[in-house]
Amino acid sequence: MPLVVAGAANIVASLGVTVVLARVVGESDYGSVIQLLALFQTVAIAGNATLVAVVRRLAPGPDQQERIRWLNRLYRIAWMSEAGWVLIIFAARGFVAHALASPNPAAVVAMLGAAGVFFVLCVDRGAIQARQRYGVLAVNVVLEGGVRFVATVGLPLLGFGVPGVAAGMLIAQAAGVVHARFALARITPDTPASEHTQVPDATSGVQPGRSLLSESAMAFACFSTITLLQNLDIIELGSRAHANAGAYAAVSVPSKALIFWALFFANYLIPETTIRSHRGEQALRPLLHTLAIVVAPAMLLLAIAVVAPSQLLTLVFRQQSSTAAHALLPLAAAMTLLSITVVLMSYMLALGHRRIIVILTSGVITLAATSYAAAGAISATAINDLVVQALLTIAMVIAVVTLTRAEVPTRSDRDRTAAPPGVL
Secondary structure: OHHHHHHHHHHHHHHHHHHHHHHHOOHHHHHHHHHHHHHHHHHHHHHHHHHHHHHHHOOOOOOHHHHHHHHHHHHHHHHHHHHHHHHHHHHOHHHHHHHOOOOOHHHHHHHHHHHHHHHHHHHHHHHHHHOOOHHHHHHHHHHHHHHHHHHHHHHHHOOOHHHHHHHHHHHHHHHHHHHHHHHHHHOOOOOOOOHHHOOOHHHOOOOOOOOHHHHHHHHHHHHHHHHHHHHHHHHHHHHHOHHHHHHHHHHHHHHHHHHHHHHHHHHHHHHHHHHHHHOOOOOHHHHHHHHHHHHHHHHHHHHHHHHOHHHHHHHHOOHHHHHHHHHHHHHHHHHHHHHHHHHHHHHHHHOOOOOHHHHHHHHHHHHHHHHHHOOOOHHHHHHHHHHHHHHHHHHHHHHHHHHHHHHOOOHHHHHHHHOOOOOO
């Protein structure tokens, strides 16, 4: 429940920043802001991937002291990487700004620097999640989101413009890191967060041959495909029919927010699944709980898309954005299905299964082809997206069911194992 509240607050803060900035900065500056935010989200994939690897590596076990030493080494490496990253982007600031057609090289440095700090924050959040301290995680998320809203909106209002937005993101990530560091210092490694932290030695820890790099690489690949599945339709439509891009983007904002909601609750599902897996147990209950939480707001958006799509878009954005209102329902349904795919992907990532990358990559290729075939038409792009997401979700469900049936012993097997000698 703390994560539900924190997730809702974080999504509201993110949408609030997007909507308020549309009114605070000019039209040309708003385009630069959207570019910078997209740049942050792209680089942030590395942080989310590392978070998954950290959770799997730090899942509670009898060698907690060694795991703490490992975390401290990783933390030092993360800060060293951030220092090198800042030097690189500072040297390349002019090139990147020119590539983005942005007149603000300083904003590029600040935003990419914020993405690097987010990478460090993900290391700490992974450690918090591995110890199942969801209340602490919820506070950290709310704090970071609140600072982000105040700073990224407040600084432009004070006249700092686009660089103020980037500086606000940097301040928010730094605030999250400071809080996480103090929170981790108060969590003693010998105190279990819950009864689930008592893990038998025979099943604890990550698979012996699996390094942090390989774990991160697999998670990075999966999160990258999710990002493409979320945004390929917009990219293709914008390249084929730029005049329709603004209206379609307005429709996509509430729909695609569902994906950030789903990704947030992977923060609950991944450690719970990993810990249960290490204990030789199934994690179907947290999987079903996560699916229920993720789908709930999607049902509300779908209802609005049926009853009053034009009113929603006119209220949140501007009058001309409502011209694409007919695409809200299929796009909301497509993102609902992608949200389910995200949850199922997180479940399989936590179990260490790599076959999902084949399914996700196939979905990306199919979506790219169908979005291109839509030739920039708003309705065709949204409907094609819905069809592809439906097929992808079906494939993921089949993969999870197959995996679950393969790992769950039959009733007769369990009875045979539990029965004393001579009873069979």
